[in-house]
Amino acid sequence: MNQRLLRVVRLAAFGLDLFTLNLLVLLFQLLLQRTQGGEVVGYIRFWMWLNIAWMLVSNLGNLYREKSLASFEQFCRRTMHCFFYWLCLVMVYLFFARQFELSRLYIFLVLSGQGMLLLLNRFIYLGVRQHFLRRQYLTxxxxxxxxxxxxxxxxxxxxxxxxxxxxxxxxxxxxxxxxxxxxxxxxxxxxxxxxxxxxxxxxxxxxxxxxxxxxxxxxxxxxxxxxxxxxxxxxxxxxxxRAFHIDYLNDIPVLSTRKEPLDDGGNRIRKRIFDIAFSGMILLLVLPWLVPLIGLLIKVESKGPIFFKQPRSGKNNQTFQCIKFRSMRLNDDAHHKQASRNDSRLTRVGRFLRKTNLDEMPQFINVFRGEMSVVGPRPHMLKHTDDYSKLIQQFMIRHFVKPGVTGWAQVNGYRGETTRLGQMEGRVKHDLWYAENWSLWLDVRIVFLTVWTTVKGDKQAF
The missing domain is CATH 3.40.50.720 (NAD(P)-binding Rossmann-like Domain)
Structure with a gap:
């Protein structure tokens, strides 16, 4: 394969996407200049953020890597994912930067136009790629x-x-x-x-x-x-x-039964930075008003503390105190019995909190303290860890990584009460897949999927 030509193709694909984005920004600014009432600085900041956000999501999503470009279907699929996350980042910017002076028509035309041009670019790429493959330049x-x-x-x-x-x-x-x-x-x-x-x-x-x-x-x-x-x-x-993964200790090959991206120090640092940034934002912007509001509702309905702290199994099976909003009346089975759909211990406020996942919000304190991660296998009660570790052979492997507020298993339907062994086996299977395929982009994807699942409603939430 002509590696130099492949690098040119990758750069061309990246450059074409950025070119169309900036072309749209310039074109619609010229066409709508009479309807724009905002300051020029606001449009320049928005233009810069559009470029930064696309470079960020395309890099994290490996959009222009060789493996992505090798398959047209995969390239289109990754493009769709990147475009969705790019839109989310743009919406976040518009919300927090309070860019009210920007024309709403201008924003809509730029964002929708980029989506259509990305699709056009992919067909242009397909034609160029097929031409090179026929000429055997890339093979x-x-x-x-x-x-x-x-x-x-x-x-x-x-x-x-x-x-x-x-x-x-x-x-x-x-x-x-x-x-x-x-x-x-x-x-x-x-x-x-x-x-x-x-x-x-x-x-x-x-x-x-x-x-x-x-x-x-x-x-x-x-x-x-x-x-x-x-x-x-x-x-x-x-x-x-069985499959093994090969690493090297200097010149000594080392076989391991699974790959663990978070064994790498650099990956752990990146994940920790993401955890601190995300949990810090929640602690500063959400919990200061959410805790008094929910705390008042909890106190009005039932006696007891606002927070419920429960010993749970963390990384390397180390016990930590998991913090949640209290969703039940005080009872003696809280640390041993799992909540069920029609559990009489649940309060009315508690049912709402659990259905909307708001009961989990205090766990970002655990994340900030380093006991949990934003994304990872959900931590279990100590009794469940002890019971299931005897029934499921690879159950304890999920404790090689920090537990998370949300996880790959949860966004794939394995959340809530586990009444059958098969449900827990499915959860463990997804947790192990996450540990072996971790990437920062996967964490971001799981966070967005969690929010989406919460908004549309989850039948497993109760």
């Missing part, structure tokens, strides 16, 4: 050494998932090939380099380990001299029957 030719189960799987993966890879064939000894192949057998392993040069190969994947065939070492050296990328795929199926 890279790949050859596979060995013909075995691993090699056949690799060829299938490259064919289905890597749209820029063109598998030219296998290199294997004739006596080792006992079935028809989807790609041709190009020659023996000993002639791999000559074969790759004849077919213009840019990458070689070897499914034969150097320890199995010492000649692979020579092939590796010759490939380096010819600027052909050489990759070894070890076949570990005879000792392991």
């Amino acid at each position: 890279r030719k790949v050859m596979i050494i060995g013909f075995n189960d691993t090699a056949k799987k690799l060829a299938t993966y490259l064919e289905e998932e890597d749209h820029y890879a063109e598998v030219v064939g296998f290199c294997e000894e004739e006596e080792n090939v006992r079935e028809l192949t989807h790609y041709p057998i190009l020659g023996p392993v000993s002639e791999s380099i000559a074969t790759s040069r004849a077919h213009g190969v840019e990458e070689i994947y070897s499914t034969i380990a150097p320890e199995q065939d010492l000649g692979i070492y020579q092939v590796m050296d010759e490939a380096d001299q010819l600027c052909i990328r050489f990759r070894v795929i070890p076949d570990l199926s005879y000792v392991m029957n």
Whole structure:
């Protein structure tokens, strides 16, 4: 694959989107200048925020990365997601900056026009991409050494998932090939380099380990001299029957049963900055007026404290005091019995708080103190942790990360009371997926989905 050309395509896609955005801003300012009654400074600030917000969401959403551009469908899907979050950031800016002097017609035309032009840009990109693929400017030719189960799987993966890879064939000894192949057998392993040069190969994947065939070492050296990328795929199926992730401790390979992005110190810092910023905003702008209001309603209806503190399982199974607005009358089962749909312990105010998720708002105090995160697996009562850890094999893995006010499981329908073991298994499955696929963009997405679910109503909320 022409890496320089691919970088040009990525920059062109990014530049085209920014160009259309700024073209719309300039065009509608010229057309509507007689209807604009605001100051020029306000429009300049709005214009700057439009650009900053798009650069932010497109970067966090990996919109212009190679994997996104490889599939037109995925590129369009990510564009739609980025456009939605971009609109949200623009609305947040307009709300908090109080840009009342801006023309509402101007704002509507710019935002809706960018959505339509993004769609047009994607079809322009599709046409350019198809042109380059037909000319084979973007494709890279790949050859596979060995013909075995691993090699056949690799060829299938490259064919289905890597749209820029063109598998030219296998290199294997004739006596080792006992079935028809989807790609041709190009020659023996000993002639791999000559074969790759004849077919213009840019990458070689070897499914034969150097320890199995010492000649692979020579092939590796010759490939380096010819600027052909050489990759070894070890076949570990005879000792392991599950997927592993490989990291390195200096030059020592380390196999782990799962990848954990939050093991990286930089990722933990980014997540913590997001937690502090988000929870700090809630503590400064929401809780100062929400606590007295809800506290008064709670006190009027029932005796007891405003807040309910419950020991729950946190990161590494460390216990912390989870803070919530009290939604029940004082009772002896609060730390042992889960709330149910028709629970007689719930107050009228409490039912409203739980249905709207307002009872969880004080947990942002836990987030600011570092005991919780904005997004993560929901913390459970100590009794539930003890019970389910004996019933679900991977249950405790969810405690490798901080618990969250909301989570991937919750926005996918796994919230509230768990009356069946299958419900908890589904929740754990989603929590583990989150821990293994974390990104800051995923946290932002889950926050927006949580707000959307709360607004439209959740049948699991009671």
